[in-house]
Structures are given as structure tokens and as C-alpha cells.
Amino acid sequence: MKKPVTIQDVARAAGVSTATVSRALSSPDGVAEPKRRAVEAALVRTGYQINHAARNLRRQRTGVVVALVPKISNPFFSRILDGIDGVLRSEGMTLTVAETRPGGASAPTRGGEVNAAPLIAAFNNKSRADGVILLDGGLDWPSGGGDVPAAVYACEWRRGSSVPMVRAENARGAAKAVDHLWDIGHRRIGFVGDSRNVLIEERRRGVEIALARRGGRLDPKDLYQGDFSLDSGARAGARWLQSTDRPTAIVCANDEMAIGLIGAVARSGAQVPKDLSVTGFDDIDIARHVTPALTTLHQPRTALGRLAARTLVDLLAGREVDADQVLDVDLVQRDSTAPPRD
């Protein structure tokens, strides 16, 4: 373990002062051509690696943004993270990702409370990150000003929080699903996602509004438990199979539950969409590949990520930002919905 190369070593090798090396690194324009070249050569020659700890300490910022996601494996987040990463990269910042629900499948996947205090404490720290993008509405980020990093909710959020948020039109999206189903003849429409989570609440609200507009309603009997996981979708499917008095179509609060539900139903011999129409929400990559291909609501995920990142960047720059930015979602009709049998 040899001693690390410092800026001093580089300075000596280049025959300049440490200040010049530092400037050559951070603002090359302020350094005259010949010296700059000398420094660059010395940098390579010595194998210099910057010490971020020292730089961060001195600058009082890290250049890092942390994205806090409920479950890293949820494919819904990937594009969002891509969008975030793109913007941050262009700003010279670094994205790192941390999971808020360690334990994977055994832990609640989304929504619901979790002992988030230590996690929040860990990341609500100026010396760890300049800013945080919260993709978990279960996290109650301390919004009071002060010394904390800037924060933005993306996709999920927390009611009553003053942290700015970026999200999709969840209620209207779900309403679009209902409109579609109603238009092709369904009158009894169920919903999967009866848990405490803003997204589920909003999407359910959209279902109720859309049904009400057509003179229908969401029967409590047609409400299935669901926590965004494949398994909870499968359980909903099992429940649907067991009953005889049941809906002809089911709106799921996300694609994974829809896939789980369809799987359970299909394995028992019933057919989707012949016996049951199913819609998802999110349009994850796999939605078009499963059988039947999933009718779902496409969220502009990359755009959401980009917008969230830009909002955070604005916040960091001290600019004014909108407290609530909402993007549209679109219905993508595929093969999991069809007119009811009768």
C-alpha cells in the first residue's frame, strides 16, 4: 500500500505550485497554456487520483445525488434512473442509488411505513450528498429548511410534505383504463391495490371517478389487496377464481400485479382476456412480452426522471421551482383486454 499521489507531488513534478495544479484541474481556463500542459503531463506521469474526501471537505459539497428507491429490482425505476442520470451527468454530478426496503421480497415492496428513520438520517446529511431524489412516498423527508440536502419527490410523494414533487397523472391514468374497459362493454370492474400508498390511492380514486361518471361504482367486493408485488397480484387472481359473483375486468395498480394476476388465472384454466380483462399501470419493458401482452398505462419514465433531476438542480442553484409538476400518461392497448363474454 504505497502512499497516494497528492497534488503536491504533481506540483513538484510539473514545477508549479499546488494552486496551479488545483486550478488546472478545476478551471483550466484560468491557467496559461504552457503550465497547463506541464500539469497535464505530470498528472499522467504521477498517476494522480483526486481525493474526493479532501475536495468535498474543502468545497462543502459532494457533487453527488442519491436516489432513494423502494425496491431496486422494480423494473419501473430503471428508465427513471436513466433520465435522472442523464441530467446529472450533464451537470457534472454523480448519481448513486440506495434501496429503502432492504430484504427484497420478504419486506413490504412499496407503500406502507417502514422504519425509515435511520435511512433518512443516513442520507439527510450534507457531507453525503448535495441532494436526494425520493422515489419512495413512505419516506417522510424533513422538509424544514436548514442544513439538509435539497430533495425532490419523484413518482411517489407524501401528502402534506413541502418537498417539491414530480409525478404522473395517476388518477387520470386509471380513469383512462376504466374508460377503455367501459367502452368495450365492461360494467363490473374491479381494482387491485388496497394498501396505504399514495399511488394506489390516487389510481383507485381515478377508477372511482371514472366509474361514477358513467353511472357505475367500485363495489367493495371487487377490491383486491395488493402491494405492487407479483405475489399479491397472484393472490388477487386466486381470490377472483374462487368467487362466482365477480367482475369481468380488473384494473391493477401496476404491471407486476397484473402479470401475477394473469398468471394465477391462466394456470387455473381461465382465459385472459376472454374470461377476464386485465389492465396494468407503468408499461414496464416486459409488459409487451408477456402472454397475453398487457394493456397498460404508459408513464413517461425517462421524462419523469429528467424532470426530477432538473428540478433538483434548480433547487441546488437556488432557483424557484414548482411545488408540483405532473406529466401525462397514455393508455397502451394490447391483448389483455377484450369485450366481456356475455
Add this chain to the structure above:
Amino acid sequence: MKKPVTIQDVARAAGVSTATVSRALSSPDGVAEPKRRAVEAALVRTGYQINHAARNLRRQRTGVVVALVPKISNPFFSRILDGIDGVLRSEGMTLTVAETRPGGASAPTRGGEVNAAPLIAAFNNKSRADGVILLDGGLDWPSGGGDVPAAVYACEWRRGSSVPMVRAENARGAAKAVDHLWDIGHRRIGFVGDSRNVLIEERRRGVEIALARRGGRLDPKDLYQGDFSLDSGARAGARWLQSTDRPTAIVCANDEMAIGLIGAVARSGAQVPKDLSVTGFDDIDIARHVTPALTTLHQPRTALGRLAARTLVDLLAGREVDADQVLDVDLVQRDSTAPPRD
């Protein structure tokens, strides 16, 4: 933006020296009861938050391990990350995740070269992380000693590298898939995954060995391009559909390709497993939920993650570690395989 609270402020509030505060934070045992309580009270009272930059600079380490994954959305990695996280957490370290293939679906998803140099440079830095777990065999980690962080390959690796690796029995796993298919009557078996990636190479090798053992062979005609993505699986399916002289079973190098392949085949009216048997590899969560449920090879993902993390911890502690640790893989029979038609 008020000035941050330092240990000096805490020391003043508690009526002790900064050294005592620091000790109370890092090694409470070395501090007498009354002072310790006083410090703890002052900590809360002042709202102290540790400055990681300063601590890291002083300690010359970060307590952070970075996992470098090809594609964060690949569900295969989630359990592995859980395993890693569990071990690190118990060691008082923090896991952060970074993606090596930004750009999501548009970029190559796994395998193949990528301009990894800047990425490697960014993380091969003592001041950023104490160690790195590489889940991307495309990264050529500089294994020469010196000042670099400790590193371990997990799942994927790079031939010729001297970085220790932890992985599954890829060749034997693929061989098990072939054995199963052969046993139920298939004689012409194809393979999806003709790209430059260690995992694909190993799994293909397993297929070839198993076929050879039975007196069969892998016909070059039955080799389909595949890069681990859903879309490449779908393309393989399209190719299979177009030809008439074709295998009755296809072994896919991962589950996502298998799902993409099955989807393409099913949408054209052909039936899996009646017309074509398909196997995956990994046993991702969704594998049991798709229709037909996927026959695949289960990898001990959490165990792999844990082992990788333990190996890294050992490395950091200066302990001797095995250069190559291999875990077993098990065939999970589901509904995507059946005897051939004729």
C-alpha cells in the same frame, strides 16, 4: 443556510474536549459513563450531523462499497444486492449501486465492451470507496496492487483477471437444462446467446458438453443471437418461427430472453411447450408468474451476494481469499418444457 454543527460545538455544549466527543462517537467504550451521557445529550441538543468528508479524509477510508451493475433494472441483480447489503450492513459499511451501462434499453445490456475507462477511473479511487463489487464482466478492473480499492467479481468475471471471483456453476447449470430436455425426448436443441460475454460462453459450453455426452451436438444453425435482453429473445423467437428446419427445444442464457422468445412465439400462434420447449437461466421472480411458467435454473442469488460481500470484507481485512468460489445451480421444472410433438 446556517453553519453546520461541528464536534467543537458539541464539545462546548457538553463541557468536554473535541477528542472526547470524537471518541464517544467512534469508540464509546473508551469514554467514562458520565461524560458519554453528557456528550450524547449534547449531540441531540445541538442536532449534530457527522461530516463524512472530514472523517473520510482523516481516516483514509470511506466505509462505502460500490456495486457496479450492468443494468440496474435487471431483476436478476436485486437479490444479489440484498445479500451484499446484508453483510456490509453488519460490518457497519454502506452499499451504493452504480450502473455501468447508462442509457437503458438503448445501450447494450450486458456483455460486450463499452467505453468503461472513465467509469473504472471514477470508482477505482480510494477516496470514493474502500471496495468494489463488479457484477459486470465487461469491466476490466486493474488488478495490479497498489493504491486501488479492493475488488471482487460476482456472477460475471473477466478471463485472465487476478481479481477474486464468486460465481455460479454456469456450465453445469446449462448442462442440466440440456439433460432435462434430452431426457424428455428432445434431440435437436438450440441455444440463445451468441454474444461475447463470459456467462453466455460458459452456458453455451455447458450445452455443448452435455449434448456431446449424449452423442448429440449444437448445430450452428440452432444458435441464436442474444444479449440478455427481452428484445433479443423476441428476435430469436421470430427467427425460429421463420425457419422450417428448426430445433424442438431452445436453451436461453437467461430468463428475460426466454420470456421474450416465448412471447414472440406465442403471439404467432405457436405453442410453448407443445411446439417448442424453452428453458431460461437465473429464476428471476417473474419466471414463475409468466404463462407458461418458465422452466429455468435457479441461482442462489442471495448467497452469491453474501459470499461476494464476505470475500470483499476479508480482502479489506487483509485476509487470504479464494481466487474462485463457485456455487451450485438447480433446475426448476415448470411449464415451458415438455416432450417434443412427434
Add this chain to the structure above:
DNA sequence: TTGTATGCGTTATCAC
């Protein structure tokens, strides 16, 4: 057990 004092490697301020 506790306090004092030093330095980790960098950037930024100031003078030249």
C-alpha cells in the same frame, strides 16, 4: 480516562 495539538489533501483568498 481525558485533553492538546497536528495533519489528512484540497480549494480559495489574498498578495504579488
Add this chain to the structure above:
DNA sequence: GTGATAACGCATACAA
């Protein structure tokens, strides 16, 4: 445009 130098906040060697 360039160099000397003083912090940044903490952990630790050493002294007490």
C-alpha cells in the same frame, strides 16, 4: 497568471 497559505471538520498520537 501565479504562488504562498489558511481553512474545511475530524481522528489520533502523545502527554498528562
